[in-house]
Amino acid sequence: MAKLKSKYLKPLKNIYVLVLIVFVTWMLFFDAHSWIFHHELNSDIEELEYQKNHYKSEMAKDNKAIKELSTEEGIERTARETYYMKKPNEDIYIIEYQDSIAKEKQDE
Template identity: 70%
Template structure:
């Protein structure tokens, strides 16, 4: 039984090309430093750099908030807005609109 001659298989009869193809496949997929592992590591690096930028922005925002709270006016504003604190001679009215109230359907 003879093997059919194909023009596509002719280059693989050369031992050097065969070794080169096997080496390339080994290096791309099976080696410890393969292209697949490098691609995965590069993706992880990009994700970590994005996370790093996010946390830098959050740190800047928190530092700005701390700077605001370090002044008397900023601290008073925060206490009034967040905890509804008031001075002794003041009255506070909290106005809530219907669309901002929680209903049983929202929960």
């Protein structure tokens, strides 16, 4: 058994192997540019890239809405559909379907 232990411990007696092990351990865990630090930074970069894509898509939606509201017809349509506004001489009838009423009650 002692021969088996010395077989595995023999490379550790070499100073170059010891220095290499210490160096690799230091670089992986303790250094300012360690593998753990880089891993955390890479995960932060991925999260920021996701947010960047999300905000770009939101900007595209907003630009589309701005373009739609820049015309007189777009403003009128948005006012009628969203805010139920009407001209002075007309009536608005809101038609609700049976399935949409049931969903609203379940949501509350």
